[in-house]
Amino acid sequence: MAKGKAVPLWLSVLKEVAKDPDVAEQLKDVSFSLVIVFTDQDNESLSLVIDKGKQTSQEGEIPNCVAKVSFGSEVFEGLVTEKLSPMKAIQKRMLEIDGDLAALLNLVYLLPAMKKNYEKITAE
Amino acid sequence: MKDKYDAVVVGGGLGGLLAGGMLAKKGLETLIVEKNPFLGGRCRTIEWGGFRADIGPKVHTAYFNDPKDTWFYQALQMLGLDLDLHIVDWHIVSVNKKGEDKPRYDPFDPRLGSQAFIDFFAIMTGCNFNEKQKAELKRVLVEMGTVSEETCKEFLNTAFDGWSKNNVGDAVVRTFFQGTTILAGVDVQEYPTGHMVGAMGAIHKGSFNFAYPIGSVLMDSLIGPLEKACEQFGCDIVKGMSVRRICTEHKQANGAWLRDNKTDMLYKVSAPVVVSAVPLYTARGAFLEDDDFTESELRFVEMTVKGKQDDYVGFYYLKEEVVPPNFPAWTHIFDFTTGGPVYRGDLYIPLGAHPAIGATGPKGKQLVLTYMIGGPEGPFNEDFPDYETVRKEEKEFEDLVEIALPGFKKAIEHQGHVLSENWGRFCYLMHDPNDTVDVKSKAVKGLYFAGDSPFVLGSLLGMEKCGRVAIECSDAILRDRGKN
Numbered sequence: 001m002a003k004g005k006a007v008p009l010w011l012s013v014l015k016e017v018a019k020d021p022d023v024a025e026q027l028k029d030v031s032f033s034l035v036i037v038f039t040d041q042d043n044e045s046l047s048l049v050i051d052k053g054k055q056t057s058q059e060g061e062i063p064n065c066v067a068k069v070s071f072g073s074e075v076f077e078g079l080v081t082e083k084l085s086p087m088k089a090i091q092k093r094m095l096e097i098d099g100d101l102a103a104l105l106n107l108v109y110l111l112p113a114m115k116k117n118y119e120k121i122t123a124e
Numbered sequence: 125m126k127d128k129y130d131a132v133v134v135g136g137g138l139g140g141l142l143a144g145g146m147l148a149k150k151g152l153e154t155l156i157v158e159k160n161p162f163l164g165g166r167c168r169t170i171e172w173g174g175f176r177a178d179i180g181p182k183v184h185t186a187y188f189n190d191p192k193d194t195w196f197y198q199a200l201q202m203l204g205l206d207l208d209l210h211i212v213d214w215h216i217v218s219v220n221k222k223g224e225d226k227p228r229y230d231p232f233d234p235r236l237g238s239q240a241f242i243d244f245f246a247i248m249t250g251c252n253f254n255e256k257q258k259a260e261l262k263r264v265l266v267e268m269g270t271v272s273e274e275t276c277k278e279f280l281n282t283a284f285d286g287w288s289k290n291n292v293g294d295a296v297v298r299t300f301f302q303g304t305t306i307l308a309g310v311d312v313q314e315y316p317t318g319h320m321v322g323a324m325g326a327i328h329k330g331s332f333n334f335a336y337p338i339g340s341v342l343m344d345s346l347i348g349p350l351e352k353a354c355e356q357f358g359c360d361i362v363k364g365m366s367v368r369r370i371c372t373e374h375k376q377a378n379g380a381w382l383r384d385n386k387t388d389m390l391y392k393v394s395a396p397v398v399v400s401a402v403p404l405y406t407a408r409g410a411f412l413e414d415d416d417f418t419e420s421e422l423r424f425v426e427m428t429v430k431g432k433q434d435d436y437v438g439f440y441y442l443k444e445e446v447v448p449p450n451f452p453a454w455t456h457i458f459d460f461t462t463g464g465p466v467y468r469g470d471l472y473i474p475l476g477a478h479p480a481i482g483a484t485g486p487k488g489k490q491l492v493l494t495y496m497i498g499g500p501e502g503p504f505n506e507d508f509p510d511y512e513t514v515r516k517e518e519k520e521f522e523d524l525v526e527i528a529l530p531g532f533k534k535a536i537e538h539q540g541h542v543l544s545e546n547w548g549r550f551c552y553l554m555h556d557p558n559d560t561v562d563v564k565s566k567a568v569k570g571l572y573f574a575g576d577s578p579f580v581l582g583s584l585l586g587m588e589k590c591g592r593v594a595i596e597c598s599d600a601i602l603r604d605r606g607k608n
Contacts, residue, residue: 029254069463085285085312087303090464097463098222102251104464108295 006038006073007046007059009121013080014048014057014110016117023113028053032103035061037070050106067099080114125362129155131397131601132380134367134411135575137165138587140401141350142594143574145203147399148359150598150607155393156359157382159366163351165402167587169343172540173441175485177493178342179542186588187326189235191335196591203353207346209335211235215452216247217471219527220461227528229452234332238265241327245300248458248465253297260294264301265328267291268321279318280557287317306467307456309433309497310552319552334454365391367411370398370571377570380411397601401574404561405429418566423559431550434509434543436469438494438518443537445490446529447473457524468524469496492532496521514543563597564604572597 001009017023031052037045047062049055061068075094078084086108089095097104129152133144136158144156162168169178186194191209200207214232221228230247234240238261246252253261279287284305292298301324305315326332337345354361364385371379371392379394400407404425408414414422451473458465472493485491496517518541526533565571574590574597 029256085302086299087306088311090462091303091306091466093462093466095462095464099463100251101249101464105249105251105296105299108299111295 001041001073001077003041004044006041006076007044009118010036010076011046011057011059012121013114013117014046014055016121017110017113018055018057020113023110024053024055026053027055027106027109030106030109032067032100032106033062033065034103034107035065035068036076037061037068038073038076039070040072040074043070048107055110065099065103067097067101067103069095069097069104071095077118080111080118082111082115125155125360125391125393126153127391127393129153129360129393129395130605131155131399132157132367132393132395133399133401133574134370134380134407135165135401136160136163136361136363137401137590138167138347138350139574139590139594140165140399141347141354142199142203142590143399143401143597144359144361145350145354145357146199146594146598147397147601148354148357149203150602152397152601152605152607154359155395156354156361157365157367157380158361158363159385161364163361163363164343164347166544167342167347167590169341169347172439173486173491173538174489175441175491176341176343177439177491179437179493179544186333186335187322187329187331188333188335189329189331191333194588194591195595196587199591199594200350202595203350203357205349205353207337208339210338212334212336212454213452214334215455216244216458217455217528218247218458218460218465219524220459222460222463229455231452232456234327235330237328237330238262241265241300257294257297260292260297261300264292264297265324268325269328271321271325273322276318276322277557279321280316281554282317283313283554284315284317284320285312287320288312305552308552309549314554315552316554318557369411370400370416370568372416372568372571375568377568396570397572397605398570399572399574399597399601403428403575404573405432407575416565416568416571417561420559421561421566424555424561427553427555427559428550431553433549436494436496436514436517437542437544438496438521439540439542440492440494440532441537441539442490442492442532442535444531444535445488446531446535447490447492451529455528457528459524467497469494469521471495471525471528489537490535492525492529494521494525509543514541563593564600572601574598 027050030050033049035045035047037043045061046057046059047065048057071094075089079086131147131152131154133140133156136156140156144154148154169176188194191197216230216232218228232244242253242258288298288301292301302312305312339345365382366385368381368383370377377398380398382391382393405428408425453473455471457468457471459468522533561573563573574593
């Protein structure tokens with residue numbers, strides 16, 4: 001992915017996911033915060049906060065996130081499009097996690113909705 | 125060796141010895157032919173640096189609650205042998221965990237059923253499943269536990285990846301299930317649902333256990349007594365001879381050409397029954413031609429070739445005792461350097477050289493074995509990895525062992541390693557359940573298979589598979605010969 005493109009793309013995907021009532025319902029008991037760093041994008045990052053189903057995301061690193069995950073943008077794309085399983089990405093050391101692994105695992109609840117919106121946005 | 129027998133068994137490994145012994149016991153004049161100067165195949169004991177250690181499938185792997193309930197145990201009983209099998213205690217060692225300066229050891233006890241999974245998840249992630257996730261995990265395991273072996277076989281060509289997406293409701297639980305395929309060295313997109321469901325169902329029932337024979341190394345406790353039992357039943361065993369070709373006439377087996385590996389002399393042995401008790405991919409091209417298989421069987425053979433990968437076993441001769449007496453016998457090493465659990469391989473304080481099982485070695489010295497899995501998730505994805513790759517991986521692995529066992533590297537006096545063909549991993553690969561090699565050849569009358577077969581599905585690998593296939597194979601032969 002060209003430099004400078006990953007963060008805006010994924011923020012727009014997450015913005016759409018935040019509007020999805022099914023995702024909110026599924027995550028109603030879940031709270032976590034996560035910083036996602038794209039190592040192939042000059043370490044540009046975005047932050048994602050889920051607070052009992054309510055999702056917010058923004059560019060950059062917000063303080064006190066429980067976990068930070070770093071990977072190439074193609075790895076994140078692989079996870080979202082289900083071409084790559086999260087456990088395989090960990091096993092193959094394609095990503096680095098600093099902090100609470102549970103936050104990364106909770107991210108899998110968002111992946112189906114992210115995939116749907118990613119495909120919609122990239123098709124446009 | 126005579127020139128005429130009722131049955132010729134090609135291969136003096138565990139499967140060949142068990143099958144040959146059973147045929148001889150039932151009165152068939154039987155010859156077992158082994159190409160090596162020793163019996164046991166990969167189930168063998170080596171002598172190294174004064175130690176006697178078991179390599180290959182030294183651990184009895186099967187789904188059982190009591191080792192006496194296994195096919196392997198039954199097969200031995202049929203030959204009058206009583207092996208003392210003890211369930212192996214597993215441990216997980218976590219190294220390089222952030223905030224922990226020491227390695228952490230946790231037991232993994234499959235006899236706990238679904239609770240073993242819940243505990244494993246907590247060790248791997250540092251967090252617990254919530255109640256909803258626990259309920260979903262248990263629901264799926266219960267469902268898996270009710271699936272019959274026959275149904276599992278029907279799902280050999282369905283990837284677990286797809287099945288889990290449709291059948292596991294919670295995404296985290298699904299991810300966890302999918303991640304467990306890594307322990308088998310196979311990607312979830314290639315892992316057959318049938319095998320996964322069988323294995324997970326066994327865990328749910330607390331019957332996913334491993335055992336090893338106590339008393340002595342395998343050569344003394346198993347292979348030697350088995351050889352004697354075969355001979356007592358009148359079975360002839362020749363070592364150091366290869367079967368060059370099975371003989372057939374109008375698609376009926378009638379014997380085999382043998383070659384003495386020392387003199388190159390050829391011998392013809394007549395027999396209406398020939399049993400191939402070696403891995404299929406070895407048999408094909410060595411003494412069986414493509415014509416000896418149906419097209420469907422050949423597809424299965426091709427699949428076994430695809431599944432064959434090198435695994436690495438490192439032998440470390442330690443000049444001083446760095447392994448505490450209560451150190452777990454078998455540990456899986458997970459490296460957390462990158463934050464998540466990366467399965468790197470196993471560390472044996474070798475079951476085969478542990479004084480507790482009666483093995484011997486020089487006083488004050490110790491033998492440690494390491495195991496790195498090959499296959500798609502391991503370091504040796506090519507058939508013949510170059511030596512530099514092996515050494516690089518070996519060095520990295522030694523660093524991890526040093527963390528788990530402080531003082532290990534300094535104590536190494538000398539070391540060796542074996543790159544072992546993992547002949548059983550094919551059972552973890554998807555294939556059409558109709559393309560199977562049964563114990564009885566569909567192409568050649570009188571030809572039987574006591575080596576690899578789809579029976580591994582319900583039996584995991586190694587000894588259990590050998591026991592089951594030997595029983596099924598000898599039953600089929602005796603039935604066909606009117607001896608049952």
